[in-house]
Amino acid sequence: MWKQTRLTELLGIELPIIQAGMAGGITTPELVAAVSNAGGLGSLGAGYMDPDEMQTVIKSIKQKTHKPFAVNVFVPGKISSTSTQIDASNKLLQPYLKELGIQESSGEIKHVFEQQLEKIIEEHVQVCSFTFGLPPKEWINKLKANDIKLIGTATTVEEAILNEEAGMDAIVAQGYEAGGHRGTFNGSFQKSMIGTMSLVPQVVDKVSIPVVAAGGIMDARGLLASMMLGAQGIQMGTAFVTSKESSAKHQHKQAILTSSEDATVMTSAFSGKTARGIDNLFIKDMAPYEHSLPDYPIQNSLTKEIRKTAAIQQKPQYMSLWSGQSPRLSREDRAEDILSAMVTEADSILTSYSPPF
Amino acid sequence: MWKQTRLTELLGIELPIIQAGMAGGITTPELVAAVSNAGGLGSLGAGYMDPDEMQTVIKSIKQKTHKPFAVNVFVPGKISSTSTQIDASNKLLQPYLKELGIQESSGEIKHVFEQQLEKIIEEHVQVCSFTFGLPPKEWINKLKANDIKLIGTATTVEEAILNEEAGMDAIVAQGYEAGGHRGTFNGSFQKSMIGTMSLVPQVVDKVSIPVVAAGGIMDARGLLASMMLGAQGIQMGTAFVTSKESSAKHQHKQAILTSSEDATVMTSAFSGKTARGIDNLFIKDMAPYEHSLPDYPIQNSLTKEIRKTAAIQQKPQYMSLWSGQSPRLSREDRAEDILSAMVTEADSILTSYSPPF
Numbered sequence: 001m002w003k004q005t006r007l008t009e010l011l012g013i014e015l016p017i018i019q020a021g022m023a024g025g026i027t028t029p030e031l032v033a034a035v036s037n038a039g040g041l042g043s044l045g046a047g048y049m050d051p052d053e054m055q056t057v058i059k060s061i062k063q064k065t066h067k068p069f070a071v072n073v074f075v076p077g078k079i080s081s082t083s084t085q086i087d088a089s090n091k092l093l094q095p096y097l098k099e100l101g102i103q104e105s106s107g108e109i110k111h112v113f114e115q116q117l118e119k120i121i122e123e124h125v126q127v128c129s130f131t132f133g134l135p136p137k138e139w140i141n142k143l144k145a146n147d148i149k150l151i152g153t154a155t156t157v158e159e160a161i162l163n164e165e166a167g168m169d170a171i172v173a174q175g176y177e178a179g180g181h182r183g184t185f186n187g188s189f190q191k192s193m194i195g196t197m198s199l200v201p202q203v204v205d206k207v208s209i210p211v212v213a214a215g216g217i218m219d220a221r222g223l224l225a226s227m228m229l230g231a232q233g234i235q236m237g238t239a240f241v242t243s244k245e246s247s248a249k250h251q252h253k254q255a256i257l258t259s260s261e262d263a264t265v266m267t268s269a270f271s272g273k274t275a276r277g278i279d280n281l282f283i284k285d286m287a288p289y290e291h292s293l294p295d296y297p298i299q300n301s302l303t304k305e306i307r308k309t310a311a312i313q314q315k316p317q318y319m320s321l322w323s324g325q326s327p328r329l330s331r332e333d334r335a336e337d338i339l340s341a342m343v344t345e346a347d348s349i350l351t352s353y354s355p356p357f
Numbered sequence: 358m359w360k361q362t363r364l365t366e367l368l369g370i371e372l373p374i375i376q377a378g379m380a381g382g383i384t385t386p387e388l389v390a391a392v393s394n395a396g397g398l399g400s401l402g403a404g405y406m407d408p409d410e411m412q413t414v415i416k417s418i419k420q421k422t423h424k425p426f427a428v429n430v431f432v433p434g435k436i437s438s439t440s441t442q443i444d445a446s447n448k449l450l451q452p453y454l455k456e457l458g459i460q461e462s463s464g465e466i467k468h469v470f471e472q473q474l475e476k477i478i479e480e481h482v483q484v485c486s487f488t489f490g491l492p493p494k495e496w497i498n499k500l501k502a503n504d505i506k507l508i509g510t511a512t513t514v515e516e517a518i519l520n521e522e523a524g525m526d527a528i529v530a531q532g533y534e535a536g537g538h539r540g541t542f543n544g545s546f547q548k549s550m551i552g553t554m555s556l557v558p559q560v561v562d563k564v565s566i567p568v569v570a571a572g573g574i575m576d577a578r579g580l581l582a583s584m585m586l587g588a589q590g591i592q593m594g595t596a597f598v599t600s601k602e603s604s605a606k607h608q609h610k611q612a613i614l615t616s617s618e619d620a621t622v623m624t625s626a627f628s629g630k631t632a633r634g635i636d637n638l639f640i641k642d643m644a645p646y647e648h649s650l651p652d653y654p655i656q657n658s659l660t661k662e663i664r665k666t667a668a669i670q671q672k673p674q675y676m677s678l679w680s681g682q683s684p685r686l687s688r689e690d691r692a693e694d695i696l697s698a699m700v701t702e703a704d705s706i707l708t709s710y711s712p713p714f
Contacts, residue, residue: 156619157685176533177552191619195534195552197582198573198682202618205685216555225554225582228706261559262513262548325555328514328562349585 007210007232010169011127011149012068014039016233017223017339018151018172018212019240021072021129022180022322023047029057031245033064034335042335043070043129048297051115058123068126070151073116074297075133077185079109081272081294089294089302092286096318100309105302114139121146129153132273133185134166141167151212153183155192160203160211162186172235173203175215179238179264179324181275189266189274197229204230218329220345238324243335251316259327270307270320272299278327281317282306364567364589367526368484368506369425371396373590374580374696375508375529375569376597378429378486379537379679380404386414388602390421391692400427400486405654408472415480425483427508430473431654432490434542436466438629438651446651446659449643453675457666462659471496478503486510489630490542491523498524508569510540512549517560517568519543529592530560532572536595536621536681538632546623546631554586561587575686577702595681600692608673616684627664627677629656635684638674639663 005016019035021027021043032042044061046054054071061069090105097105117139120128128143129151135143143150144167151170152163163171174183175196184192194202196215204211213226214235226234241248242256255278265279269286273296277283286293293299303320310318331338362373376392378384378400389399401418403411411428418426447462454462474496477485485500486508492500500507501524508527509520520528531540532553541549551559553572561568570583571592583591598605599613612635622636626643630653634640643650650656660677667675688695 157617158619175552175554177555187619190622194618194682195532195554195573197532197553197579198534198618201576201578202683202685216552219558221558221586222554224585227710228581228585229578260514261551261555262515262544265547325551326559328559353584 005210005232007170007212010210011041013041015339015343016227017041017342018070018233018235019043019335020180020214020235020237021045021047021070021131022237022241023072023074026241026246026248028245028247029060029064031240031243031335032061032069034245035240035339036065036067036069038336038339040339041068041070041127043072046071046116047074047131049112049116050110051112051119054116055119055123058119058125062123070127070129071120071125072129072131073113073120075130075135075185076111076113077132077296079295079298081298085292085294086298086302088292089299092289093302093306096282096306100306100313100315100318102305102309105305108301109297117143120148127151129172131181131183134162137166154203155182155184155199156187156194157202157206159184159186160207164207164209168209170210170212170232171203171207172212172214173199173231175199175213177216177325178214179276180322181271181273184274200226200229200231216324216326218324218326220342220349222326223342224346224349238322238327238330239338240335241322242330242332243338244333245335249311249319251311251314251319252321253332255316255321256323256327256330257332259323261325261328263327264323264325268293268299270300270303272296275320275322276324278321278323280319280321362567362589364527364569367567368398370398372696372700373584374398374699375427375590375592376400376692377537377571377592377594378402378404378427378488379594379598380429380431383598383603383605385602385604386417386421388597388600388692389418389426391602392597392696393422393424393426395693395696397696398425398427398484400429403428403473404431404488406469406473407467408469408476411473412476412480415476415482419480427484427486428477428482429486429488430470430477432487432492432542433468433470434489434653436652436655438655442649442651443655443659445649446656449646450659450663453639453663457663457670457672457675459662459666462662465658466654474500477505484508486529488538488540491519494523511560512539512541512556513544513551514559514563516541516543516549517564521564521566525566527567527569527589528560528564529569529571530556530588532556532570534573534682535571536633537679538628538630541631557583557586557588573681573683575681575683577699577706579683580699581703581706595679595684595687596695597692598679599687599689600695601690602692606668606676608668608671608676609678610689612673612678613680613684613687614689616680618682618685620684621680621682625650625656627657627660629653632677632679633681635678635680637676637678
């Protein structure tokens with residue numbers, strides 16, 4: 001039996017482990033439910049989802065677990081890209097479209113945020129987590145009035161303070177090591193690249209709500225290290241990308257499973273927003289143009305068909321192979337086994353560590 | 358009483374805490390001796406030192422402590438800078454020389470490495486640590502034959518393996534958060550920016566010698582976190598820059614004490630080698646030219662008078678304000694008190710954490 005933390009009590013879970021709400025269809029109902037059934041907090045990565053589709057998936061998760069789970073949504077930001085920028089990006093992407101045999105690429109953006117929140121309330125989802133910013137005050141109040149716990153994302157101390165001031169119940173402190181998109185919303189991406197070892201204690205010192213450590217954590221060692229830094233729990237993304245229940249593409253899973261700590265880079269080429277993934281040809285090709293690409297989510301829409309078709313054609317050189325900096329610690333296992341192995345290992349580390357003085 | 362680790366047994370110390378051998382005169386005999394007398398391992402940062410001067414300082418340390426201490430030296434690398442590059446850099450630096458009233462700047466390089474190692478053997482220094490690479494095999498053998506323990510530096514798993522293969526007794530795994538110079542010697546700096554949370558467990562899994570965690574660690578939380586990641590000890594630099602015994606310039610100490618987690622950047626403008634410091638005017642001014650600057654240590658020599666004179670004239674905008682990413686955790690205290698506070702706090706964290714399951 002794990003000792004309760006303020007985080008596990010807050011969320012009504014047993015293990016202080018959150019599966020990150022990775023968007024793009026990685027977080028199947030099976031994955032979310034498996035993590036929650038094993039005592040952690042599964043999260044549906046609903047960032048890009050149509051609200052009705054999201055509701056269907058939420059219903060499916062509920063059929064598979066009676067435990068709490070989270071839905072992760074993206075807070076919309078300002079888009080200031082010009083049509084010249086969009087045209088220029090479209091032009092840059094033409095060779096990839098041609099090679100992959102794609103007819104057309106659409107930069108269309110659907111605004112889904114408020115409708116997603118309505119569905120989350122309608123479905124009595126227990127936890128709603130936010131990436132890329134803070135929701136408007138009226139929505140925070142509405143969600144809280146419906147007894148939904150709110151988790152924000154911070155990449156700096158300042159962002160953590162803003163999250164607490166806005167009324168979040170907990171914060172994910174996302175370190176530099178983390179795979180996928182940076183949650184940065186208040187300041188430059190460059191200034192917000194703070195390693196997990198530095199970020200967590202400095203955030204813990206400045207907020208009173210529970211802090212969840214994220215970035216590079218993939219096993220019991222990372223879990224215990226995070227707790228020692230003052231975190232009340234951890235969030236893991238990459239560790240679950242390679243799980244049996246994840247619907248990450250085969251090439252993506254294989255890339256992580258065979259990768260090393262020095263293989264990832266930060267890129268905004270896929271989406272217009274900075275994210276960490278395994279370096280490949282597309283990232284290298286686009287690197288010189290990163291500063292001029294259209295904002296997220298326009299660039300994301302523009303590259304959508306490329307990523308999708310590249311996966312079907314098994315061309316990982318054009319796929320977004322999101323990964324944190326600890327891929328050597330990845331394993332292809334059931335989510336339940338990943339979690340139970342962590343508990344067993346954590347137990348064993350602490351036993352051999354007692355008394356340390 | 359602290360539990361012994363393989364590292365503390367190896368080095369004959371009580372606390373698994375190494376004070377980093379920061380060059381440039383920060384590590385006074387008082388600091389090195391204070392850390393060793395308090396049970397840790399003090400280190401003289403001898404990187405740039407004249408061998409005779411170094412010997413005098415070693416003798417002074419020995420008068421202040423009978424405990425083991427280390428001397429840190431820089432392994433010389435290849436220098437491939439052209440005279441055109443050196444001239445161009447000299448030209449770029451002219452405005453700073455003028456503003457600070459400096460007559461001349463010298464790019465002169467003294468080769469001191471082997472003479473330093475001779476003195477280290479002559480003085481029976483207990484521990485020799487290396488930065489920027491691996492010493493030649495014959496020197497490793499010679500030092501070991503004199504019963505000197507050797508500590509190498511690694512910023513990737515590959516570099517850690519090379520250190521073990523070369524015969525090092527322990528390795529400092531230097532994470533991305535670390536202040537000052539990157540120890541990278543086998544591969545690009547860009548690919549070797551691995552966060553401490555990711556680097557330590559992945560290194561621990563691939564070597565059998567003790568691993569010392571470094572980067573962002575400044576208090577008991579970082580110490581315990583590192584131990585949980587599998588490290589046998591930690592190395593702290595920034596935490597000791599602000600100590601009473603450090604001879605870091607007043608402006609440098611104040612910059613760290615008032616800084617935040619997002620204030621540092623990586624720069625090669627001061628020395629020709631990538632290092633982390635608090636962002637300032639000189640770094641910003643030189644950023645566009647970083648790719649064309651002469652190699653370390655030429656650029657280091659070229660900027661030496663600028664840094665020295667800027668300190669005298671109290672102009673931190675031209676000084677190298679090395680710092681890791683955890684400056685909010687810094688404190689202006691005696692080294693002994695920094696260490697004893699860590700032990701007390703570590704004890705208290707672990708007590709409140711037992712039993713955690």
